[in-house]
Amino acid sequence: MKTDKSSPEPGDRQFTVAIIFIVVFLILLAISLIDYFVEKSLELIKYVGTLFGGWVGMIIGFYFGQRPVDQLTQNLKEERARTDKLTEQLRSTEAEMWKRVEGKTGG
Numbered sequence: 001m002k003t004d005k006s007s008p009e010p011g012d013r014q015f016t017v018a019i020i021f022i023v024v025f026l027i028l029l030a031i032s033l034i035d036y037f038v039e040k041s042l043e044l045i046k047y048v049g050t051l052f053g054g055w056v057g058m059i060i061g062f063y064f065g066q067r068p069v070d071q072l073t074q075n076l077k078e079e080r081a082r083t084d085k086l087t088e089q090l091r092s093t094e095a096e097m098w099k100r101v102e103g104k105t106g107g
Contacts, residue, residue: 018059025052 025048032044 018063022056022059025056
């Protein structure tokens with residue numbers, strides 16, 4: 001069965017849509033800044049900022065906030081495995097120590 005390399009992965013499509021959205025926002029912001037210098041009115045800037053600002057912030061937060069969370073999750077898994085290993089070592093050492101103590105006391 002052949003795989004179609006021309007179709008992008010779902011994550012690639014999301015990223016492409018996000019980039020297009022941000023580029024459109026920057027273009028509209030540039031147009032509204034030009035309008036401000038020509039018309040001396042902040043109405044268009046307020047409208048563009050209000051309409052797109054939250055969405056752009058959410059997109060940026062998603063893409064920049066995702067990597068640290070993934071890294072922290074991986075670190076937590078590694079630390080959990082290390083803790084489990086140390087706990088098992090302590091339990092086996094404890095059992096050996098009790099055997100020694102019981103052997104010395106004639107138990």
